[in-house]
Every structure is written in structure tokens, then in C-alpha cells.
Amino acid sequence: MEGPNGFGVYASKDVEPLRRARVIMEIPIELMLTMSQKLPWMFFPDIIPVGHPIFDIINSTKPETDWDLRLACLLLYAFDVEGNFWQLYGDFLPSSEECTSLILAHKDDLLELQDPNLATKMEEQQKRAIEFWEKHWHSTAPLKIKRLARDAERFLWALSIVQSRALAMQIRVGALVQDVNMLVPYADMLNHSFQPNCFLHWRFKDRMLEVMINAGQRIKKGEEMTINYMSGQKNNIFMERYGFSSPTNPWDVINFSSNAKIHLDSYLSAFNISGLPEEFYHNVLLSKGEDNNFVDGAVIAAARTLPTWSDGDVPPVPSVERKSARELQEDCYQLLAEFPTTSEQDQQILDASPDASITRQAAIKYRLNRKLFLEKIIKALELYQERLLF
Numbered sequence: 210m211e212g213p214n215g216f217g218v219y220a221s222k223d224v225e226p227l228r229r230a231r232v233i234m235e236i237p238i239e240l241m242l243t244m245s246q247k248l249p250w251m252f253f254p255d256i257i258p259v260g261h262p263i264f265d266i267i268n269s270t271k272p273e274t275d276w277d278l279r280l281a282c283l284l285l286y287a288f289d290v291e292g293n294f295w296q297l298y299g300d301f302l303p304s305s306e307e308c309t310s311l312i313l314a315h316k317d318d319l320l321e322l323q324d325p326n327l328a329t330k331m332e333e334q335q336k337r338a339i340e341f342w343e344k345h346w347h348s349t350a351p352l353k354i355k356r357l358a359r360d361a362e363r364f365l366w367a368l369s370i371v372q373s374r375a376l377a378m379q380i381r382v383g384a385l386v387q388d389v390n391m392l393v394p395y396a397d398m399l400n401h402s403f404q405p406n407c408f409l410h411w412r413f414k415d416r417m418l419e420v421m422i423n424a425g426q427r428i429k430k431g432e433e434m435t436i437n438y439m440s441g442q443k444n445n446i447f448m449e450r451y452g453f454s455s456p457t458n459p460w461d462v463i464n465f466s467s468n469a470k471i472h473l474d475s476y477l478s479a480f481n482i483s484g485l486p487e488e489f490y491h492n493v494l495l496s497k498g499e500d501n502n503f504v505d506g507a508v509i510a511a512a513r514t515l516p517t518w519s520d521g522d523v524p525p526v527p528s529v530e531r532k533s534a535r536e537l538q539e540d541c542y543q544l545l546a547e548f549p550t551t552s553e554q555d556q557q558i559l560d561a562s563p564d565a566s567i568t569r570q571a572a573i574k575y576r577l578n579r580k581l582f583l584e585k586i587i588k589a590l591e592l593y594q595e596r597l598l599f
């Protein structure tokens with residue numbers, strides 16, 4: 210169904226929690242486009258005839274660094290094969306105007322990120338793609354190649370589809386275990402969540418990718434089904450690859466400049482965060498109602514990114530803790546002040562320009578989400594100071 214983040218997959222009925230994970234989609238390898246990550250490179254299904262010039266183009270690239278260019282060539286080739294499934298599936302793929310990938314962003318859109326490093330990275334990626342197209346799609350290239358991507362825009366679109374939709378997985382086909390990059394129809398309609406209710410699994414006996422619901426997961430009719438695209442990554446990495454970001458990414462990071470530190474266990478208990486750093490989660494059972502709305506991924510990210518100390522059973526001294534918390538808040542205010550616009554202004558700009566290109570909107574949301582994240586951490590540090598007394 211169409212949702213706030215493009216197409217998404219939604220539950221058509223209530224799902225009761227089961228003890229075991231259960232399959233909700235099965236996609237056979239024959240419908241996928243896959244390419245192995247290492248030499249000798251292979252692709253499934255076997256659609257490129259040896260001797261076709263696209264084979265040589267793919268062969269001339271490096272598997273380790275050019276997985277996306279390679280898969281884009283395979284995708285463009287599939288569109289050109291008479292009767293290939295991807296000719297039909299193409300109707301479900303976002304067009305250049307609908308795809309959020311920053312590969313398709315204009316230079317001015319990249320400036321809207323308010324993140325010069327990310328903007329430069331994306332410009333380099335665009336340059337790399339255009340140079341690749343120019344190198345292989347020159348005027349003397351055979352027609353068999355030319356018609357796959359008549360202009361650079363077509364190639365950039367294919368690359369943005371690959372970047373924003375391909376998965377990397379280890380799959381077993383017969384006796385062969387391979388790391389592959391794959392485009393999987395239908396499964397590529399699942400949106401990302403940091404708390405997903407589904408996951409992907411390769412079933413080797415009949416070469417199927419399964420989408421499964423987590424064991425013990427309850428899902429209500431109409432709720433979105435989601436998977437986790439990547440764990441442990443900051444918003445800039447999500448932007449680079451997929452063109453979206455989140456204000457509650459539990460893996461976002463702040464580089465604090467002050468030397469202040471707060472007491473880790475006190476912070477965790479102030480917000481009922483349980484688990485080890487890699488698996489911090491909000492323990493809802495310990496929290497009172499109001500807190501359930503406050504504690505989100507950003508508060509969890511704070512537990513990882515705030516400079517903290519712990520020293521056996523040495524208890525924190527409240528006045529020292531409060532001073533440290535205030536210093537860290539100051540750092541956050543400083544970082545906010547360095548942006549040319551505030552979060553309120555960003556929100557106004559977004560509200561006032563519903564017709565802006567999708568990449569421009571994604572860029573503005575990215576800088577807005579960064580500010581919302583900093584503001585949330587300031588609030589969490591405020592609450593931390595209040596709760597320290599108890």
C-alpha cells in the first residue's frame with residue numbers, strides 16, 4: 210500500500226503472537242537479480258549470455274567496490290530481456306521523481322543537508338556513476354549496450370534503485386555458499402524500522418527468500434510490516450544509501466567537546482533502560498505511563514553517545530553529576546547554534562514546500578532530524594538532573 214514512506218507492506222489482518230517465527234512471503238531465486246560479492250563472480254538467475262558486451266562491462270569492474278554498478282548493469286539488462294519478470298515489476302519501482310536516493314539529488318538539494326561531508330560524498334558518488342556511464346556508453350558502443358541506458362539519467366536511476374533496494378546476504382545454492390547482493394521483488398517493498406516486526410531468511414532447500422514475522426510478535430490489522438536494513442549505523446549512512454533518516458535512530462552519535470561525564474548506571478536507571486550497550490532497550494514494564502512516550506531511540510542513543518563513567522560501586526555525587534549534565538547540554542546548544550536554521554524553521558520550510566522534489570525534502574528532513582535529536586538529548590539531560598535527586 211502507499212504510505213508516508215512510499216510503498217510499504219501492511220498487515221491485512223490481526224497477527225497473534227506465535228512461539229515460532231512464521232513466513233509471510235516467499236520469493237524464489239528465479240525472480241531475483243543476484244550477483245556474488247567475490248570472484249569468480251556469478252549471477253542468478255543465469256540471464257546474461259556469455260559474449261554479450263554487458264558481460265564484459267561487468268567483468269571489468271571490481272566486485273569489492275563496484276557491487277552497485279554491477280547490479281545496476283544486471284538490472285538494466287533484465288529490463289531489456291523479452292518476457293523477463295522485471296519488465297513487469299518495473300511498474301512497482303519508484304521513478305526518478307519518486308526515489309529518495311541522493312544519487313538523483315541536484316547540487317542545491319545537497320546543500321540543504323547542512324552537512325558538507327555528506328554532500329561531498331554524494332557528489333563524488335554521482336561523478337563516479339556518470340564517469341562509468343560515459344566510459345561504457347560512448348558513441349561507438351554497440352547498440353546492444355546503448356539501448357540499455359540511452360542517457361546518463363537512466364543509468365543514475367538504475368543505480369539509485371540498486372542502492373536503495375538491494376540487500377546483501379549469504380545464500381546457499383546447492384553446495385555453494387556465497388555472499389551476494391540481491392534485488393528481491395516484493396521483499397523490497399518493506400520499509401525500515403529500528404524495532405522491526407519482520408526479518409529475512411534464506412531457505413536453501415528450494416532457493417527461496419522468506420520474509421518472516423518475529424516469534425512472539427503481535428501485529429494489528431493495518432500496522433506496517435518492517436525489517437531492519439542495517440544495525441549500528443548513523444543517519445548519514447542511511448542517507449547515503451537510502452535517502453532517509455530518523456530523529457530516533459538509536460545509533461546516532463554526537464562528538465562532545467567538553468570533558469564532562471555522567472554516571473552511566475544512573476542515566477540508565479533514570480530512564481529504565483536495560484540490556485548491554487549493543488542491545489540497550491527501554492524496559493516498559495518498569496516505566497510509568499508518561500515515560501513511555503518520552504523514552505525513544507534518541508534517549509537510547511544518548512546512553513551510547515554521552516560521555517559516561519562507572520566505577521564499581523562508587524555512587525555519583527548529585528551536584529557533580531548535575532554540573533556535568535549542564536556542560537553536556539551546553540555542548541548540544543553549541544552544536545545547534547552552528548546550523549544556519551533552527552528546527553522550527555526547517556519544519557516551516559517543509560510545511561511550506563510540499564511540492565519540492567523528494568530528494569530536497571529528504572535533505573531538509575535530515576538536518577531537521579539532527580536538530581530534533583540534539584534537542585531530545587538536551588531534554589533527557591534535563592530530566593536526568595531532576596531524577597538524580599531520587
Ligand SMILES: C[S@@+](CC[C@H](N)C(=O)[O-])C[C@H]1O[C@@H](n2cnc3c(N)ncnc32)[C@H](O)[C@@H]1O
Pocket residue numbers: 214215216217301302303308309310373374397398399400401402450451452453454
Ligand atoms: C527497499 S525500499 C522500501 C519500499 C519503498 N518505500 C517503495 O516505495 O518502494 C527503500 C526506500 O523506502 C523508503 N523508506 C524505507 N524505510 C523508511 C523509513 N523508515 N523512513 C522513511 N523512508 C523509508 C526510502 O525511500 C528508501 O530508499
